[in-house]
Amino acid sequence: MPSVSSTLTMPLMVGTVLGVVGFISVVAMILVYAERKVAAHFQCRLGPMRVGWHGTLQSIADSLKLFLKEDIVPTKADHLLHAFAPVISVMAAILTLIAIPFSSHLVLADVSIGVLYVSAVSGIGVLGILLGGWSSNNKWSLLGAMRAGAQIISYELSVTLSLLVIILFAGSLRLTDIVHSQEAGWWIWRAPGVGLLAFVLFLIASTAEINRTPFDLAEGESELTAGFHTEYSGLRFAFFFLAEYMNLFIVAAMGATLFWGGWMPLHIGGFTAFNQLMDFIPGTVWFFGKVITLIFVIMWFRWTFPRLRVDQLMSLEWKVLMPLGFLNLLVAAFLSLFGWYFFPLVF
Amino acid sequence: MDDDRLTAKNNYVKPVQALPIRGFFGRIAYGLGSLLKGMRVTMHYFIHPSTVVTQQYPENRETLVLSPRIRSQLSLIHDESGYHKCTACHICEQACPNASIHVVDRPEPAISKKELDFFIWRLDSCTFCNLCVMVCPFQCLEMKPTFESSVYDQRLLAYNLTKYAGPTSTVLAKQTDDEARKNMIEPRQVYDGPTELGGFILAGMPESTREKKS
Ligand code: SF4
Ligand code: SF4
Numbered sequence: 206m207p208s209v210s211s212t213l214t215m216p217l218m219v220g221t222v223l224g225v226v227g228f229i230s231v232v233a234m235i236l237v238y239a240e241r242k243v244a245a246h247f248q249c250r251l252g253p254m255r256v257g258w259h260g261t262l263q264s265i266a267d268s269l270k271l272f273l274k275e276d277i278v279p280t281k282a283d284h285l286l287h288a289f290a291p292v293i294s295v296m297a298a299i300l301t302l303i304a305i306p307f308s309s310h311l312v313l314a315d316v317s318i319g320v321l322y323v324s325a326v327s328g329i330g331v332l333g334i335l336l337g338g339w340s341s342n343n344k345w346s347l348l349g350a351m352r353a354g355a356q357i358i359s360y361e362l363s364v365t366l367s368l369l370v371i372i373l374f375a376g377s378l379r380l381t382d383i384v385h386s387q388e389a390g391w392w393i394w395r396a397p398g399v400g401l402l403a404f405v406l407f408l409i410a411s412t413a414e415i416n417r418t419p420f421d422l423a424e425g426e427s428e429l430t431a432g433f434h435t436e437y438s439g440l441r442f443a444f445f446f447l448a449e450y451m452n453l454f455i456v457a458a459m460g461a462t463l464f465w466g467g468w469m470p471l472h473i474g475g476f477t478a479f480n481q482l483m484d485f486i487p488g489t490v491w492f493f494g495k496v497i498t499l500i501f502v503i504m505w506f507r508w509t510f511p512r513l514r515v516d517q518l519m520s521l522e523w524k525v526l527m528p529l530g531f532l533n534l535l536v537a538a539f540l541s542l543f544g545w546y547f548f549p550l551v552f
Numbered sequence: 553m554d555d556d557r558l559t560a561k562n563n564y565v566k567p568v569q570a571l572p573i574r575g576f577f578g579r580i581a582y583g584l585g586s587l588l589k590g591m592r593v594t595m596h597y598f599i600h601p602s603t604v605v606t607q608q609y610p611e612n613r614e615t616l617v618l619s620p621r622i623r624s625q626l627s628l629i630h631d632e633s634g635y636h637k638c639t640a641c642h643i644c645e646q647a648c649p650n651a652s653i654h655v656v657d658r659p660e661p662a663i664s665k666k667e668l669d670f671f672i673w674r675l676d677s678c679t680f681c682n683l684c685v686m687v688c689p690f691q692c693l694e695m696k697p698t699f700e701s702s703v704y705d706q707r708l709l710a711y712n713l714t715k716y717a718g719p720t721s722t723v724l725a726k727q728t729d730d731e732a733r734k735n736m737i738e739p740r741q742v743y744d745g746p747t748e749l750g751g752f753i754l755a756g757m758p759e760s761t762r763e764k765k766s
Contacts, residue, residue, distance in 0.1 A: 250605070506591075509593075
């Protein structure tokens with residue numbers, strides 16, 4: 206598997222870092238704009254319409270505003286940690302991003318333990334949230350951070366359980382291998398039933414993991430002002446915001462890679478003509494198309510579903526999602542052991 | 553979308569049904585089903601731009617669609633000949649929770665009763681509760697949809713709603729002689745009248761153009 210990582214030299218590395226930073230800023234801006242538009246139309250509104258054509262420049266105006274805004278730090282805050290927390294959140298997002306295969310050639314770091322790496326590193330993000338909440342010296346922030354911590358740690362279990370199902374079928378932790386294993390068809394339907402259930406579990410649990418509504422307990426506006434980032438303003442707030450939207454992108458990218466075949470075109474083992482037709486569409490288009498679809502679904506969730514209470518959140522994870530995840534994993538283990546899934550002989 | 557629920561008469565409030573107990577998986581399926589139903593509703597809105605209610609206001613000023621129930625400005629209804637039915641009974645004045653209405657009457661020499669002189673309505677303190685419209689025994693008040701009432705001087709928000717001082721349209725209709733009818737009424741302008749915002753003069757603002765009635 207040719208990858209960029211093997212040929213990295215110092216200037217190239219700096220370039221890569223700058224590229225990644227540029228990429229995440231652009232993606233976050235587009236996502237914020239998309240979210241506002243999508244939310245508006247779900248609620249019979251129009252969303253931003255004034256800045257640029259149909260408000261397309263709204264995100265740029267908003268980022269400029271955040272850059273120029275005064276950065277207010279509470280007097281009794283822990284200044285070092287307060288400054289450090291948003292950086293940790295963004296760092297975690299960037300580190301996760303580099304392991305994701307965007308197309309057959311665009312893989313910044315093809316880690317052999319890709320899935321493990323992604324779930325481990327994205328877990329660092331919660332450290333940023335916890336530190337931010339703690340260092341603000343504000344009870345809303347602290348409560349929000351504690352909730353975020355409890356929530357992310359709980360739902361991490363379900364995410365991992367659903368990822369394990371795919372790892373069983375694909376037989377590898379390397380993300381590029383997982384993508385290649387889906388040449389004959391995406392795991393969501395090739396693994397009968399369990400693939401779909403794992404995908405649903407993954408979608409629910411990772412929506413909770415990135416603290417998005419209906420699981421936005423960490424920043425419940427009605428009860429905790431703004432949760433862990435109550436005391437953040439200006440650029441530091443922008444960093445948390447950036448991390449939030451990058452995590453949305455990462456979750457969608459992981460979902461697409463593991464369940465929807467990543468940059469693989471839609472192949473159905475056997476139908477050669479159909480497969481060749483699908484091959485004409487470049488891999489990056491496939492990848493981003495899948496990611497955008499998933500992001501849209503997650504936004505759709507956000508603007509439709511009622512919000513959960515903290516106890517409901519916990520019982521959903523520990524009483525519903527986790528038992529289902531274990532059951533699913535057990536069934537999936539049998540299925541993959543006996544090869545009871547579609548097109549097992551293709552790879 | 554569950555359309556029959558929206559259109560069915562007298563059926564807005566449905567009795568709360570206890571969640572049927574269907575066991576662990578049954579309840580998960582039930583919950584997922586109801587979530588999907590919600591997603592169907594929001595998707596309906598998403599793919600039907602005609603459901604958007606936002607008005608691009610200053611641009612579509614000409615074609616603006618307002619709710620028929622909009623309450624933006626109180627007005628005293630004047631008929632085609634420019635006469636109103638207000639008898640200066642002060643009921644609206646008393647019903648107003650904010651004392652935004654000030655009905656000024658004057659003696660009507662012909663029938664030794666009172667007639668309306670000024671109908672002062674203060675937009676700045678009105679909450680548009682519609683009580684005055686509802687209590688008027690002669691239905692002379694209505695809410696108009698004209699909402700562009702911003703001015704640079706707060707005093708200009710105290711309007712005189714009547715176009716003339718004089719008796720009601722019923723009394724005027726009985727008067728057959730045009731000249732005599734003209735003599736019974738006296739024209740009034742929108743900023744005429746005695747209410748001067750409690751005597752405040754706002755700094756930096758031009759003096760109100762309203763002429764005071766002596
Ligand atoms: S609408 Fe309500 S507040 Fe306004 S003038 Fe009438 S009674 Fe008073
Ligand atoms: S508007 Fe109606 S309620 Fe008010 S004084 Fe005139 S007749 Fe009476």
